[in-house]
Amino acid sequence: MSAFADALADAGGAAAPPSRAGQLRTLLDRELARGAAELAKPRSGYGDPIAVVVAAVPGAGLLAAAPVPAALRADPEVVDERGWLLTAGLAGALVTAGGHPLLAGALGGFLVVSTPGDDLDLALLAFEDNVSRVDRLRSAALAVPAALLAPVRSGLREPIGARHPLRIAEWLADLGANPADPTAADDQEEALAALLGAGEPAVRPHDDPDPTRRVARRILQRMAGMGKWGGYHTEFSHLARGFAGNDRALAEEVGERLLDAGILLEKPSVGQRHVFLNPRRAADIYALVDHGTVPSELRL
Secondary structure, X not given: OOHHHHHHHHHOHHHOOHHHHHHHHHHHXXXXXXXXXXXXXXXXXXXXXXXXXXXXXXXXXXXXXXXXXXHHHOOHHHOOHHHHHHHHHHHHHHHXXXXXXXEEEEEOOEEEEXXXXXXXXXXXXXXXXXXXXXXXXXXXXXEOOHHHHHHHHHHOEOOOOOOOHHHHHHHHHHOOOOOOOOXXXXXXXXXXXXXXXXXXXXXXXXXXXXXXXXXXXXXXXXXHHOOXXXXXXXXXXXXXXXXXXXXXXXXXXXXXXXXXXXXXXXXXXXXXXXXXXXXXXXXXXXXXXXXXXOOOOOOO
């Protein structure tokens, strides 16, 4: 057990008296910093599990803090894969227990997420179930007094960007999927496409007369429909799925060009080549998918 977990248990857990709040907040800051350092290791939480903390705050719902940067609310690229999966599992747990909307804020530089509702026990159980199969990660959710997280409630805002991975995690949890499973979006392709507003483009990718551009547009359209932004990725070899004959080899070549142009980004840490849509290039991606407008740096 960590020093924070020991002190929290000694103080009475979520029922700890206000007189212990100062001590617990100091130890919580240290615990979140320890968790952030653990997430940078090849195996995280194998001494003391990485702690996330959850509180039911009157007037604000369920709030939870994780040892990842608060900047994640705006920039999905501030966390690596394992940090993202822990965060996705926590966001999904709060949605399971508290519903919508999912909001985000900051506690001493670390991310806080929140939802309505007050079922603290369900949030704790849902988190542990979500992250139980994340590779090389051991984590535990701890119930804490509302006073530790209550100051954050005035700074809670929606994640920035309609296709932010936190929003996709929220929707996956609402669909009954596990947001901490990197492949969860694959099984929810049609539902996510509807939630993401993926309507029919003005000029259908399938009708594009240029074969290379047609393949690029189809790859990006399918990935966007599956919510493959930021923390949700797919194997590079899957880019050729749905193509036949010579188009399969062309799809792999186009995938490399999309990576070179920064339209796709790569997750090298998972042992295989996994790729995802660059959230910072969303405007370029949809201009290409919907209208066939090729960014200047993309060589097709």
